[in-house]
Amino acid sequence: MDSGDRYLLPLPEPGTPVVQPEFVVAMHAHLNAHYADPAWPLGPLTANPSTSKKVIHWRNCPAVFTDELRLAAWTMINGQLWPTFLQTRGNRLRSRLSASQIHETISAWIRLTIWLETCGIRRLADCTPSVLDGYGQHLLTMHINRNHTHKVLGAVTRLWAFDQLCARPAGIGRPPWDECGADDYLPAATTTGGENETEPLAEQTMGPLLVWAMRMVDDLAEDVLAAWAETQRLAEAARTTTGTSQGKAALEAFLAPLLAAGSPLPASRIRGEVCLATTYLSGITGASRSQIDKLNQREGLAAIAAQRPGPCPLDIPVTGRIDGAAWRKALDFTEAPVLMRHLGTAAFIVCAYLTGMRTGEVLGMRTGCCPNPEPNTDKNTNGNMGRHLIRTYEYKNAVDADGNHQSGGVERDVPWVAITPVVNAVRILERMVPDGSLLFDRRVHDVRYHRAGTGSLKPVAIRHRIEDFVAWANAEAVTHNLPGEAIPADPHGRIGTARFRRSLAWHIARRPNGLVALAIQYGHLRTAVSGGYASRGRGGIHELLDMETVRAVADTVADLHDDLDSGGGVSGPAARRAITAAATAPRFAGTAITIRTAQRLLANEDAMIYDNPHAFLLCHYKREQALCHRDGIKDTVKDTPSLDHCVPGCGNSVRTDQHAAQLRDRADLLDTRARHAPHPIAERLRTNASRLRGYADIHDRTRTTLEGTTR
Structure with missing residues (x-):
């Protein structure tokens, strides 16, 4: 050597x-x-x-x-x-x-x-x-x-x-x-292990989890931040106040009617024990702790509070709504730290799931990482604002040109794209921490304990906080009589943090028109999250998307193969092509889906059949026949169909017997709705039902089978 x-x-x-x-x-x-x-x-x-x-x-x-x-x-x-x-x-x-x-x-x-x-x-x-x-x-x-x-x-x-x-x-x-x-x-x-083998979160778990996370960020954050500010103000007032006759009088005036009526007294819980809310009482009355202690000794306030614990309402307005109604009559002094903890967790869930970032990158975000974009100067955009971009640092895989690890981390070659809910979450986090700080600075987010050290919250802490957030959201669902918005346990275990990226890729690949928390479409996320920004740098999500897309196609092709073998029929302009492609099912079945094989299979148009359950059809995609791309705009990541813009009559469409049955079921549902709707709406529903039955009838008349194509 x-x-x-x-x-x-x-x-x-x-x-x-x-x-x-x-x-x-x-x-x-x-x-x-x-x-x-x-x-x-x-x-x-x-x-x-x-x-x-x-x-x-x-x-x-x-x-x-x-x-x-x-x-x-x-x-x-x-x-x-x-x-x-x-x-x-x-x-x-x-x-x-x-x-x-x-x-x-x-x-x-x-x-x-x-x-x-x-x-x-x-x-x-x-x-x-x-x-x-x-x-x-x-x-x-x-x-x-x-x-x-x-x-x-x-x-x-x-x-x-x-x-x-x-x-x-x-x-x-x-x-x-x-x-x-x-x-x-x-x-x-x-198996290959790692995030590629991580089970995606079930839809019935991920959906309501994201609903509650976005609700906390978009609808309840202002109340939570106001409650925390008022709590901090009261705590500081209690810490610095000195005994005055005015404070003593205000304390006695506040407690006298409660004691006379046998009403609950303001209480808090310390290490599991119910106690008199001394800090709260001092903050709202101006009495010193020693004055409260003396009154406690004379009246036995602590014992009464333990027997009859009462709330500690904050004198701030409640503006947040859940299902159209105020989510609290009043926010509570003792609840504010818990709500702040849940607000930070909700912001993490939104950022981690709707960007595709890895956990370390989310926790490494700092204030100012997502500036407001400048107006787009492109003549074709009419001056519309560009996309919000998040600039983050990588640490685990940060290396220099010689392959040596960079201990200070390196900025990603390209930023992540932030859609509106993510921008909202970042803005809330920026209000929670000082300028120049980490958005998940542990010194700020550890509101209950003050530990030594620097840095952000750790992934293990986030995992525990997500579990606590789920428990809180489920309790809120019960309180507000919203059983349909409860977050069920995931069948594959704890939610954790590493499963968000895989879940996002899974939903983009398999639910093109599915709604993400009140009208964010997964199809739009394919463009925004996996487009020419987040996907092109190291550690982006495009490779995971490729693998998940091929997995979804493999399942679709296998199902079509089995259906045709059982005598099922298909119709549509691409029906015969689809029957030929279904013969590739054994190829998928014998292939380990890695990044390399996914990219190779995606490049083979003849083998790729995409399922679009919301349009009741399959897409055997060929670029030159795709009406979803008739505007000439090409997918920035892969030349794949825009399933959220599926157009009837496209030369790539294929319909199966199951799709025809689903069309008739959907038509029956629309007719049922029409019987209970006002006349103009009812007519539109019936027209739509008739159109769907027409598609099903065309399928029945034109369907071909595997046997029919081999004669």
Whole structure:
């Protein structure tokens, strides 16, 4: 190997910083430890606001290996691999890793040394290729998935590589899988894993969840923010007030009629115990805490409040509506922190689901990330405003031109598109945090607890908050007699955060005309979310959309194949083409849908049949015959149909026997509605019903079958 001296680092001293100055992120510089310290925080290596700050605890490493691993770890943190080493291994290794990957790698090294110690090996020099072969075989017995095992093998390879760059190499042997390949040590391949295998959220769960999230942001946010501001004002007044005769008189005047009538007293709950709402009483009356305490001792206020707990209404107007009625008679002092928590969660749900961002990017948004657009100067737009765009930073996959991890993150090459509900959510978040802050700054959103540290809320916290938000929304649905808007449990488990992207792609691909929370169409989202902005940069959603679209097509083709085999018929201009295409069902059935295969299949027009249940037909799309593109505008992501603009009589349309039956069912429903509608509306309903029955009759007269096409 090349012995380029600049890759060889000097031997560190006990007081040498764990992270050298050139790699330290300034905001976390205070976390930097010294080489001899028993714990090494890796926070100085990352500016990612949503990741937890990992720490290497050397007590977890067998003592006989600590010195050797410590030196290799320090070398990896501050050094980089030889270019020649990387070139001979393609894209398998990066020269520098992220903080989380460094933690994962060193943890794998420690697990290796624990195994070595059980084998009677007490120094890395005795860890020969044959010993490492045994370790690889040992990993096979651990029943770990293929991807994780591959990472462990790569970590051991990295230990061997960096050991050669140490000022005092330990002499560990070359892993046999680095020379001969890792397949002999890997479990059998199953699925690709990751978000591509994550189950999308069920429609019956995602729909009402988004309705409540948007309702909180659009309809209730003003009340919540006003309640929080008033709560903060009262709390500050209680903290700073001094005892005066006026305050004492106001307190007694407020409580006297309640005590005389045996009415409930303002109460709050602290650690599960019902208490007198002292802060609230002080804030609204101007009495000091000591004055309230004295009155409590004389009248037994705390005991009365525990027996008869009452509300703490805020003196602010209620403007929000749920189903046309005021959602509260009055907002409560004790409820304001909870509502603020739910408001932040609702904003996260809207942003995460309606943009396609990954969780880390949503949590990394800052104030000003979504400025109002300038008027469009294109002559064809009549000066209309352009789209709102969100600029975010990537951290996990942030690398420079040489593949080295960028600890400070990098701005996405292109921004995400923000439709109106997302813009509304961002604007609400900007009002919740100071200028220049993260939109999900933990210091602001942790309204109940004040924890040390910087950054945003963490994904695990968001998961818990979503569960709490669902419980709150369901309670509100009961209170407002809206059983149809309750959020049912998802059949595949917890909602979490990682499932939003997959759910968005699933709905765009399979529900082209479906409504997203009161009139946002998924078809429009394909243009906005997956268009020429979010899809073109690293980590956009276009690849996930491609895969989900092909999955949907595969299901459609398979269903058509089975229907034709059972004697079903099809009609329409593209009927015979569809029958031929249905023969490709076995091709789909035997294909693992990866990003590469999805792109290849999408390019094959002959194999692609799209389902449009809202138009009661299939689309065997060919660009030159597509009436949905008669304006000449081509899809900016893929040359696929605009199913939300399906036009009757299009040369790509196909109708099945099931569609004909559905048309007649729909016509019957319209006739039923017509019997209970005013005359002009009734006539339109009956006309529409007659038109649908006409489509079904045409299908019956012109349908062809698989047998008919083979004669």
